Each structure stands twice: as C-alpha cells, then as structure tokens.
Amino acid sequence: MTVQKGRVTLVGAGPGDPELLTMKAIKAITSAEVLVYDRLVSKPILEIAPDSATRISVGKAPGRHSVRQEEINGLLVHLAATGKHVVRLKGGDPFIFGRGCEEIETLVSHGIPYAVVPGITAAQGCAAAAGVPLTHRALARSVRYVTGHCRDDEPLELDWSGLADTGTTLVVYMGHATVRQFTANLVAHGRPADTPVLCISQGTTPSERRLYARLGSLPDELAKASLPAPVLYIVGAVVDVGRALAEAGGRRLETQVVSAG
Ligand SMILES: C[S@@+](CC[C@H](N)C(=O)[O-])C[C@H]1O[C@@H](n2cnc3c(N)ncnc32)[C@H](O)[C@@H]1O
Structure with missing residues (x-):
C-alpha cells in the first residue's frame, strides 16, 4: 500500500475583499482539506472553502495568545503527514511581512511538497x-x-x-x-x-x-x-x-x- 503524501499550499488571501483573490488562490481554497488561517483572513474568504474542510485558526484574537510561529510550522508538517491538502491562508501576500518563508523552510526540511500563491499585499x-x-x-x-x-x-x-x-x-x-x-x-x-x-x-x-x-x-x-x-x-x-x-x-x-x- 502506498501512503499518500500530503502537500501544503501557502496562499495569499489579499487585504480582505474576496474579489481580490487570484484565480489560483480560489482554486487552492476550494480544493483544501484543511485550512490553517491567520486573523487577517476575512470571513467571506474562509467561506469559499468546502464545508468539509477542517478550519484551524492560528491568528491572534483579542484576549487570546497567538500561536507561536514554531507551533504553526510544526502543525503544517503534522497535517501534511496525514496525507491531506493543507491550505495555509495568510493576509495579503505571504512573502510581504508574512513569515511565509519560515514556513516554507520547515516544509522543505521535512521533504513536504509545497506551492506558493501570491496575494495582493x-x-x-x-x-x-x-x-x-x-x-x-x-x-x-x-x-x-x-x-x-x-x-x-x-x-x-x-x-x-x-x-x-x-x-x-x-x-x-x-x-x-x-x-x-x-x-x-x-x-x-x-x-x-x-x-x-x-x-x-x-x-x-x-x-x-x-x-x-x-x-x-x-x-x-x-x-x-x-x-x-x-x-x-x-x-x-x-x-x-x-x-x-x-x-x-x-x-x-x-x-x-x-x-x-
Ligand atoms: C503582519 S502584516 C501582514 C501583511 C500582509 N502579509 C500583506 O502582504 O498585506 C499585518 C499588517 O498589514 C497591514 N494590513 C493588512 N491588511 C490590511 C488591511 N486590510 N487594511 C489595512 N492594513 C492592512 C497592517 O499594517 C497590519 O498591521
């Protein structure tokens, strides 16, 4: 039996207006099995994902500590290891003040396939x-x-x-x-x-x-x-x-x- 390897797509969700998503972003979100998202990602964008997708918030909400970057990196590795398509949604562009590179470096070090979809910063x-x-x-x-x-x-x-x-x-x-x-x-x-x-x-x-x-x-x-x-x-x-x-x-x-x- 072959074990299916998961993958992570790092997606820029833009500044808030869902109409500013790229077509690639929509394609990734609609095929997500797990969504790991930041606080800046707007609700209408989260709603594009299938109902069946697991949604995990790692953003900082008032009165609640944000999840540390190392924990997010570990979470992505763990979720991908379950064979799922994980979409990591970040506000704006993942590579503009978004710490996207740190997540990619972790995925690379674990041999996990990934893709990056730019967003409107x-x-x-x-x-x-x-x-x-x-x-x-x-x-x-x-x-x-x-x-x-x-x-x-x-x-x-x-x-x-x-x-x-x-x-x-x-x-x-x-x-x-x-x-x-x-x-x-x-x-x-x-x-x-x-x-x-x-x-x-x-x-x-x-x-x-x-x-x-x-x-x-x-x-x-x-x-x-x-x-x-x-x-x-x-x-x-x-x-x-x-x-x-x-x-x-x-x-x-x-x-x-x-x-x-
Ligand atoms: C951690 S940075 C993330 C930037 C994001 N990666 C991008 O490319 O836009 C968060 C900062 O981006 C800015 N920002 C993001 N979305 C915004 C929005 N819709 N309106 C105003 N400022 C926004 C604010 O200055 C906020 O403090």
Whole structure:
C-alpha cells in the first residue's frame, strides 16, 4: 500500500475583499482539506472553502495568545503527514511581512511538497481602494514598504535618511505601536511635517475607514480617530493626488473619510 503524501499550499488571501483573490488562490481554497488561517483572513474568504474542510485558526484574537510561529510550522508538517491538502491562508501576500518563508523552510526540511500563491499585499489593495497611485511620474519615483513593528522597549531601527526622501512613497505596515517614533524620526531626518499621510483601517472591506492627516500631527489625529486594526499608513505627496480624485467624485464614495488633516 502506498501512503499518500500530503502537500501544503501557502496562499495569499489579499487585504480582505474576496474579489481580490487570484484565480489560483480560489482554486487552492476550494480544493483544501484543511485550512490553517491567520486573523487577517476575512470571513467571506474562509467561506469559499468546502464545508468539509477542517478550519484551524492560528491568528491572534483579542484576549487570546497567538500561536507561536514554531507551533504553526510544526502543525503544517503534522497535517501534511496525514496525507491531506493543507491550505495555509495568510493576509495579503505571504512573502510581504508574512513569515511565509519560515514556513516554507520547515516544509522543505521535512521533504513536504509545497506551492506558493501570491496575494495582493495591503499596500496595493488599500492604495487602489483609496485611489492613491503609489508611484507617480512627477511626485514619487520609488515606493518603500517598511515595518513599524519592533520588540517591546526597543527603538525602531530604519534607514531614516533614506525614508525621508520626499520623492519616495513610504508605506508603513504594523505601525500602530510606533507611530510616534516613525513620524518623529521622519521629520527629524528632513521629511516635511506637512507631508500628507493616509491611514487606512480595514482596507478593502465593507468597514474600511480612512484618515487623512499630516506627518507632524499624525499621532494626535490618530488618537482622536481610534481606527480599528489593521491599519496601514501611506506617507507622501501621492496621498493628496488620491484625495483630490476621491473628492472630485470620480471614485467609489462608499467609504468614510473620518478626518481632514
Ligand atoms: C503582519 S502584516 C501582514 C501583511 C500582509 N502579509 C500583506 O502582504 O498585506 C499585518 C499588517 O498589514 C497591514 N494590513 C493588512 N491588511 C490590511 C488591511 N486590510 N487594511 C489595512 N492594513 C492592512 C497592517 O499594517 C497590519 O498591521
């Protein structure tokens, strides 16, 4: 008797809107026997999987500890060893601030077949939803994605002088806890305090909210707005372009503009 070897498909679920899934992602999800998913994966996406698929949440929910990365790696190996098709669903793209590579390395070290399906990362999804061009021939010739996450009590170490370049659009993921640090550092390194910033909460979902602010006053504006997670920050002149387009009425208007910075 041959023992069927399982496999793992690492799937990027995009920023929330199920219509932003790729066809490959839909194909993988609909053929899943087990789904291992993060907190950022939206409910409508989980519903695409067959009823028969086992659903395992490994995301951090309020009041509950998240499952450690090593445990997730072990879980994927264990599930694949049962011969099942395991779909590992991650928000956005698995290789953008998603620790997807660590999971793949574990699978490779156990000889488990895997595939990776890219997803639309939050920067792309949120910018498009708000009409913000991340690059612009006259305003931004480069775009940089950075993480605002750092260990407790440790300073945020980033290339501040590079990020202060006014010709670069900056997208900050996981910036909630360090918003005072990153705004102060950018201004201290020469990014003007009146640089436009767009904060997008729960982008591309029906509860998306947007806060337009300026770099220097962002932390105070944000404290007043109390946007629910996840929140993405887009910094740069291109924000004003998106805002002008939105206000001109040429784009979707169903999302709420909560504050004018
Ligand atoms: C751990 S990172 C995961 C990023 C993901 N792999 C991606 O490619 O988008 C989580 C951060 O992504 C951002 N994010 C993800 N989805 C978002 C959404 N729908 N709206 C706003 N920000 C989002 C937030 O900054 C959040 O703190």
